[in-house]
Amino acid sequence: NAGVTQTPKFQVLKTGQSMTLQCAQDMNHEYMSWYRQDPGMGLRLIHYSVGAGITDQGEVPNGYNVSRSTTEDFPLRLLSAAPSQTSVYFCASSYSLAGVGSGGTDTQYFGPGTRLTVL
Amino acid sequence: AQKVTQAQTEISVVEKEDVTLDCVYETRDTTYYLFWYKQPPSGELVFLIRRNSFDEQNEISGRYSWNFQKSTSSFNFTITASQVVDSAVYFCALSEPSGGSYIPTFGRGTSLIVHP
Numbered sequence: 001n002a003g004v005t006q007t008p009k010f011q012v013l014k015t016g017q018s019m020t021l022q023c024a025q026d027m028n029h030e031y032m033s034w035y036r037q038d039p040g041m042g043l044r045l046i047h048y049s050v051g052a053g054i055t056d057q058g059e060v061p062n063g064y065n066v067s068r069s070t071t072e073d074f075p076l077r078l079l080s081a082a083p084s085q086t087s088v089y090f091c092a093s094s095y096s097l098a099g100v101g102s103g104g105t106d107t108q109y110f111g112p113g114t115r116l117t118v119l
Numbered sequence: 120a121q122k123v124t125q126a127q128t129e130i131s132v133v134e135k136e137d138v139t140l141d142c143v144y145e146t147r148d149t150t151y152y153l154f155w156y157k158q159p160p161s162g163e164l165v166f167l168i169r170r171n172s173f174d175e176q177n178e179i180s181g182r183y184s185w186n187f188q189k190s191t192s193s194f195n196f197t198i199t200a201s202q203v204v205d206s207a208v209y210f211c212a213l214s215e216p217s218g219g220s221y222i223p224t225f226g227r228g229t230s231l232i233v234h235p
Contacts, residue, residue: 044225
């Protein structure tokens with residue numbers, strides 16, 4: 001299993017540009033999430049999905065769109081990049097939504113991260 | 120007010136010392152979940168543990184142990200006989216059933232430096 005993969009690893013954008021961060025998992029997990037991590041901060045949830053066709057907003061959804069057309073893929077779109085979106089982005093997946101579900105031993109898996117700089 | 124407080128910004132120890140990372144949380148819910156994550160210098164995130172609010176049993180996994188005390192709203196993490204490879208930033212997180220979803224709130228992290 002490749003686990004959770006993210007592309008690209010690094011990206012530099014100019015203000016106003018759009019782009020899509022890719023995330024894929026091969027563990028047949030229903031739950032996928034996008035987080036951003038800013039210096040000196042913990043992670044903040046952007047959007048999450050509880051299954052194909054179902055997405056919902058997290059704590060900081062503005063400026064980002066997501067879709068979940070397949071179980072495997074959960075892309076994150078930046079509509080019009082702003083310097084405030086400079087951050088490291090992590091995608092995660094789990095069998096159940098980390099925090100709920102019946103799986104007491106469920107583990108949340110993270111991708112390697114995408115470091116995004118918006119100039 | 121922070122929902123998850125990790126008061127220790129940085130801890131420095133010498134190898135083989137025991138070290139405890141503190142986590143204090145705030146919630147009004149009776150059902151909630153607590154987590155610890157590790158982020159080594161390479162930057163990846165590693166999920167360590169999830170604990171639900173109804174299970175106050177302490178957890179031990181090798182050199183790692185977690186002490187959950189609802190009475191003090193704390194979920195502390197102890198590393199026994201620390202090793203250089205334990206050097207990382209450790210995050211504590213709380214997940215509450217806000218509006219039916221469990222959006223996690225993370226602490227700011229504790230940087231652990233283990234010297235040889």
